[in-house]
Amino acid sequence: MNQAKKDYIFYSIVIIFAVFFLTSTPQIQSTNQSFIIGPTTWPYILLILMVFLGLYGIVSTLIKAKIMKSEEITAVQGETEPVRKIFKLSIPIVSLLVVIIYVLLLNIIGFIFSTILFLYGITLLLGTKKQWTAILFSIITMAIFVILFSVLLQIPLPRGVGVFRAFSLFFY
Amino acid sequence: MLDYLIAGLLNVVTDPINLLMLIAAIFIGYLGGAIPGVSGTMLVVIMVPVTYSFEPDSAFILLTGIYAITAFSGAISAILLRTPGTPEAVVTTFDGYPMAQKGQPGRALGIAIFCSVVGGVIGTLCLMLISPALANVALSFSAPEYFALAVMGLTVVASLSGKALTKGLIGVLFGLMISTIGMDPLTGTLRYTFGSSSLLSGIDLIPVIIGLFALSEFLKKTTESHAVQQVISNVKTKIFEMEVFNKIKGTMARSSIIGIIIGILPGIGATTASMLSYSETVRWSKEKEKDSYGKGNPKGIAAAETANNAAAMGTLVPLLSLGIPGGATAAVLLGAFVLHGMQPGPTLFSTEPELMYTIFAALLIANLVMLIVSKPFIKIFQKIVNVPYSILGPLIVVFCVIGTYTVRNSYFDILVMVLFGIIGFALEKYRFPMATIILGVVLGPLTESQFRRAVEMSSGDFSIFFTRPISLTLLIISVLMLFFPLISGLIKKKKEQES
Numbered sequence: 001m002n003q004a005k006k007d008y009i010f011y012s013i014v015i016i017f018a019v020f021f022l023t024s025t026p027q028i029q030s031t032n033q034s035f036i037i038g039p040t041t042w043p044y045i046l047l048i049l050m051v052f053l054g055l056y057g058i059v060s061t062l063i064k065a066k067i068m069k070s071e072e073i074t075a076v077q078g079e080t081e082p083v084r085k086i087f088k089l090s091i092p093i094v095s096l097l098v099v100i101i102y103v104l105l106l107n108i109i110g111f112i113f114s115t116i117l118f119l120y121g122i123t124l125l126l127g128t129k130k131q132w133t134a135i136l137f138s139i140i141t142m143a144i145f146v147i148l149f150s151v152l153l154q155i156p157l158p159r160g161v162g163v164f165r166a167f168s169l170f171f172y
Numbered sequence: 173m174l175d176y177l178i179a180g181l182l183n184v185v186t187d188p189i190n191l192l193m194l195i196a197a198i199f200i201g202y203l204g205g206a207i208p209g210v211s212g213t214m215l216v217v218i219m220v221p222v223t224y225s226f227e228p229d230s231a232f233i234l235l236t237g238i239y240a241i242t243a244f245s246g247a248i249s250a251i252l253l254r255t256p257g258t259p260e261a262v263v264t265t266f267d268g269y270p271m272a273q274k275g276q277p278g279r280a281l282g283i284a285i286f287c288s289v290v291g292g293v294i295g296t297l298c299l300m301l302i303s304p305a306l307a308n309v310a311l312s313f314s315a316p317e318y319f320a321l322a323v324m325g326l327t328v329v330a331s332l333s334g335k336a337l338t339k340g341l342i343g344v345l346f347g348l349m350i351s352t353i354g355m356d357p358l359t360g361t362l363r364y365t366f367g368s369s370s371l372l373s374g375i376d377l378i379p380v381i382i383g384l385f386a387l388s389e390f391l392k393k394t395t396e397s398h399a400v401q402q403v404i405s406n407v408k409t410k411i412f413e414m415e416v417f418n419k420i421k422g423t424m425a426r427s428s429i430i431g432i433i434i435g436i437l438p439g440i441g442a443t444t445a446s447m448l449s450y451s452e453t454v455r456w457s458k459e460k461e462k463d464s465y466g467k468g469n470p471k472g473i474a475a476a477e478t479a480n481n482a483a484a485m486g487t488l489v490p491l492l493s494l495g496i497p498g499g500a501t502a503a504v505l506l507g508a509f510v511l512h513g514m515q516p517g518p519t520l521f522s523t524e525p526e527l528m529y530t531i532f533a534a535l536l537i538a539n540l541v542m543l544i545v546s547k548p549f550i551k552i553f554q555k556i557v558n559v560p561y562s563i564l565g566p567l568i569v570v571f572c573v574i575g576t577y578t579v580r581n582s583y584f585d586i587l588v589m590v591l592f593g594i595i596g597f598a599l600e601k602y603r604f605p606m607a608t609i610i611l612g613v614v615l616g617p618l619t620e621s622q623f624r625r626a627v628e629m630s631s632g633d634f635s636i637f638f639t640r641p642i643s644l645t646l647l648i649i650s651v652l653m654l655f656f657p658l659i660s661g662l663i664k665k666k667k668e669q670e671s
Binding site: 006007010014017021024028029030031035036037038039040041042043046047049050053054056057060090091092095096099100102103106107115118119122123125126127128137141145149153154155156157158 | 362387392
């Protein structure tokens with residue numbers, strides 16, 4: 001995808017975002033009418049500016065793209081490096097999915113188990129070759145985090161539900 | 173002022189917890205700063221939530237200490253690996269690495285350490301002198317002036333966004349919009365909560381910062397190759413050599429001044445300061461010497477390291493005296509103040525003078541300690557630098573999650589953090605200036621409430637912003653700052669056409 005196309009998408013998203021919030025602004029019910037400037041004025045100013053900037057962005061990209069076309073793009077895309085992929089997805093996307101799964105599990109199976117699973121999975125994904133290194137790393141790191149935060153700093157980490165909650169109460 | 177400073181110094185040194193925090197700050201600052209891929213901003217970001225349960229004194233000793241140390245520690249890998257540990261150390265690679273390659277890594281590191289200390293100490297002294305004075309002036313401000321000040325803070329966007337000004341402005345507006353979510357502070361009206369109870373108290377600053385800066389950075393780094401790097405070994409660090417000192421003293425003096433001025437100007441930051449100081453140093457050199465830059469000239473290292481450390485301290489001036497963050501890390505520190513129930517600004521010097529001078533004292537000590545601690549640290553540096561990213565990256569993610577959760581014990585905040593991580597990762601592809609969003613979120617509540625208060629003050633007359641001299645001046649400066657990149661670009665073009 002070339003830069004101009006990316007820019008069109010970006011500015012369109014900006015406009016969609018602003019319009020969405022613009023349409024939900026009138027629903028704000030002011031609870032106190034005694035102020036000269038109510039709670040909706042400021043958001044209106046911001047959103048209208050945003051729409052204008054979005055439109056300006058699209059127009060300026062259009063003009064730029066025209067100039068670029070007349071100069072003819074001869075630059076060859078230099079991405080020949082083979083990219084490691086898993087299930088046709090790039091590593092950052094897979095990492096992101098792993099993080100999302102971790103966060104979702106956090107509330108169900110608690111910090112201890114989800115962190116072990118996450119650390120084990122992500123270290124292998126990022127290129128650790130030895131199984132044992134990953135297993136040891138994930139368990140020891142989790143233990144350090146629990147001791148440091150829950151025991152020493154008394155920060156309550158997520159416990160999960162049911163059995164997992166009961167299990168976590170043994171440790172913190 | 174001196175009594176306060178002495179009280180501050182005593183507070184750092186005599187309180188065992190504060191002392192421990194300072195040592196921790198030094199340790200974390202060295203470790204994180206020296207490892208490429210962990211920037212000073214990210215370190216402070218991850219540590220902010222950890223400090224949540226601390227006393228403000230200890231918390232800020234830790235955070236500002238890390239900040240001061242990372243301004244230098246990036247230079248170690250810049251010199252020994254040619255990979256700057258932090259963005260501020262980019263310029264240090266220009267002459268630092270060639271000098272190390274020529275068989276003088278110890279001398280290169282020595283110059284970097286000595287100049288960092290000088291730059292840092294001069295920077296801290298200026299910070300101590302300028303910020304209380306500036307805060308004193310700002311005490312007479314009322315709503316219109318504060319609004320103008322906040323607007324000036326927002327115009328930092330111009331320098332944060334570089335060539336992409338439109339995108340930067342959109343970023344600021346997006347940030348300002350985020351800060352309107354939740355309960356309106358003036359009327360108590362609910363805005364954009366869409367019926368969700370989690371959104372009642374708004375979107376917290378910390379998850380946004382952690383998501384945008386730390387999580388997105390992790391996702392980006394997962395593709396980069398992290399092969400074991402060849403470190404220059406057998407390093408004997410020589411911190412002070414008279415012969416070298418005589419060569420670089422002029423450069424150091426000039427670079428400190430450049431660093432402080434650039435640092436104080438909001439939003440330009442330490443990286444730009446070291447670039448500018450380097451190019452000025454080359455320009456001021458004798459004709460025959462100019463060729464030696466980039467090949468291991470000690471003045472090159474001195475210019476970069478003095479300026480970036482001085483600038484790092486200068487950046488704290490607008491933050492502590494006016495409540496306007498000078499850069500990304502300063503914005504994070506502002507968030508930390510808010511987290512501890514304080515609003516940085518002129519009143520802080522009268523309400524929390526001890527805390528302020530404790531921070532100054534900690535900065536001063538942290539800068540001086542570099543003289544002693546750097547040598548042994550460089551010895552162990554070779555061992556830690558090869559920690560693979562498959563170990564480091566996951567640790568960062570767990571820190572992000574715990575850090576976010578600590579603030580309000582809210583699972584919802586973790587989801588917000590991941591969402592902003594995704595936003596940050598996606599925007600990275602568009603070369604979007606991320607810090608602009610933070611700027612908006614941080615300054616949003618201040619800007620809006622002061623704007624509304626000012627209009628209430630004048631019973632609806634908007635001219636109040638232009639009839640008061642200070643507010644008018646600040647607004648004019650803001651407009652100039654916003655359009656400065658455009659104007660200077662036009663002038664450059666014209667000059668090029670003429671020549």
